[in-house]
Amino acid sequence: MEEAVVGLGAVTVLGVLEQVYFSLQVIYARRKYSVSPPSTNGPPEFERIFRAQVNCSEYFPIFIIVLWTAGVFFSQAVSSCCGLLYLYGRLCYFRGYSESAHGRLVPLYFSAKVLWVLIGFSSVGVLLTFCRVYLNLDLLQELGFF
Amino acid sequence: MEEAVVGLGAVTVLGVLEQVYFSLQVIYARRKYSVSPPSTNGPPEFERIFRAQVNCSEYFPIFIIVLWTAGVFFSQAVSSCCGLLYLYGRLCYFRGYSESAHGRLVPLYFSAKVLWVLIGFSSVGVLLTFCRVYLNLDLLQELGFF
Amino acid sequence: MEEAVVGLGAVTVLGVLEQVYFSLQVIYARRKYSVSPPSTNGPPEFERIFRAQVNCSEYFPIFIIVLWTAGVFFSQAVSSCCGLLYLYGRLCYFRGYSESAHGRLVPLYFSAKVLWVLIGFSSVGVLLTFCRVYLNLDLLQELGFF
Numbered sequence: 502m503e504e505a506v507v508g509l510g511a512v513t514v515l516g517v518l519e520q521v522y523f524s525l526q527v528i529y530a531r532r533k534y535s536v537s538p539p540s541t542n543g544p545p546e547f548e549r550i551f552r553a554q555v556n557c558s559e560y561f562p563i564f565i566i567v568l569w570t571a572g573v574f575f576s577q578a579v580s581s582c583c584g585l586l587y588l589y590g591r592l593c594y595f596r597g598y599s600e601s602a603h604g605r606l607v608p609l610y611f612s613a614k615v616l617w618v619l620i621g622f623s624s625v626g627v628l629l630t631f632c633r634v635y636l637n638l639d640l641l642q643e644l645g646f647f
Numbered sequence: 648m649e650e651a652v653v654g655l656g657a658v659t660v661l662g663v664l665e666q667v668y669f670s671l672q673v674i675y676a677r678r679k680y681s682v683s684p685p686s687t688n689g690p691p692e693f694e695r696i697f698r699a700q701v702n703c704s705e706y707f708p709i710f711i712i713v714l715w716t717a718g719v720f721f722s723q724a725v726s727s728c729c730g731l732l733y734l735y736g737r738l739c740y741f742r743g744y745s746e747s748a749h750g751r752l753v754p755l756y757f758s759a760k761v762l763w764v765l766i767g768f769s770s771v772g773v774l775l776t777f778c779r780v781y782l783n784l785d786l787l788q789e790l791g792f793f
Numbered sequence: 794m795e796e797a798v799v800g801l802g803a804v805t806v807l808g809v810l811e812q813v814y815f816s817l818q819v820i821y822a823r824r825k826y827s828v829s830p831p832s833t834n835g836p837p838e839f840e841r842i843f844r845a846q847v848n849c850s851e852y853f854p855i856f857i858i859v860l861w862t863a864g865v866f867f868s869q870a871v872s873s874c875c876g877l878l879y880l881y882g883r884l885c886y887f888r889g890y891s892e893s894a895h896g897r898l899v900p901l902y903f904s905a906k907v908l909w910v911l912i913g914f915s916s917v918g919v920l921l922t923f924c925r926v927y928l929n930l931d932l933l934q935e936l937g938f939f
Contacts, residue, residue: 559701559704562708623659627657773805780795
């Protein structure tokens with residue numbers, strides 16, 4: 502069974518390492534700009550890094566959830582590739598946002614698009630499996646794909 | 648194996664779409680009330696929408712985790728139904744909180760109750776499986792349920 | 794199949810209950826220090842409890858993800874034990890942070906170390922499975938472990 506998910510596992514581990522990297526950047530920024538916890542207000546440079554990490558953290562569980570849903574119900578290979586693209590987009594987003602509020606936009610839109618693609622594959626995969634299991638209907642065959 | 652989890656997958660995809668909807672509402676509210684990132688302070692109308700989305704995001708991973716734990720170790724059908732109720736409760740919560748701080752309370756208590764039910768089913772399911780696997784003991788049979 | 798993951802399921806349920814406990818503490822602190830939602834600013838005592846809960850919530854999905862990745866691809870027993878240590882560390886962190894900003898440091902470093910160990914096991918597990926599945930190579934055997 503593990504061979505059906507090991508690609509998803511690899512992307513997951515990479516994603517976790519990226520999140521750890523973002524968290525470490527916030528810790529460094531706290532030291533650099535002298536913002537001690539629990540405060541989260543400081544100079545714009547600090548607030549941008551802090552918000553970038555918070556935003557990535559907020560989306561990370563959703564990313565992992567659709568990565569696995571798309572991977573299990575649709576295709577592991579397609580889902581893993583999209584996952585790598587998403588993680589690359591998030592790295593660009595974090596670096597762009599650290600430099601300027603405007604710099605976050607292009608990679609944010611890119612990673613949002615990749616997330617939409619993964620959500621699309623998840624939905625299609627779950628729908629196809631649903632029809633196959635509960636309606637005994639192979640939608641792809643019915644629609645003439647095979 | 649997929650037939651044992653496709654219902655959970657369907658609820659998961661619905662939940663992800665709901666989270667995306669909440670995130671889009673925050674983006675619209677940022678434009679409407681002219682609150683540019685990284686600031687998260689603004690008029691009460693904006694802060695309520697922002698806090699509603701943050702609160703839903705905070706609970707979303709826990710919801711998905713107990714949905715799947717209850718679904719895998721207890722019952723897919725029961726868990727999926729509870730999942731749909733939770734997502735409906737969260738939608739009412741988001742709409743209520745957008746209108747007034749008081750409007751969030753009733754649906755918040757409702758979705759908290761559904762979450763407790765899912766946590767209960769997860770605990771029971773894990774306990775029963777634990778006894779069956781490690782103690783070779785069928786608790787339900789021992790207690791005279793069957 | 795459930796016997797291969799029931800230990801992970803048990804640690805997961807315990808972790809969810811711990812997160813619920815932290816959330817309840819924030820609700821009690823809101824009442825005690827009269828900080829009504831959506832505000833998250835208040836006396837330092839409240840802000841410390843609030844930040845402690847936010848920090849635990851932020852790390853919780855990552856913890857669950859590496860717990861399961863390490864458990865599925867490396868070893869359920871090792872991963873479950875690390876999971877219990879992590880949850881204990883987080884409890885100490887929450888209590889320490891509630892008392893003083895300094896009190897959070899020792900348990901924070903402890904739980905961070907446990908998380909690193911879990912990330913290490915996840916990485917090793919995924920790498921070994923990857924080599925076995927795609928390269929038909931048993932790395933442990935090649936390196937002379939067995």
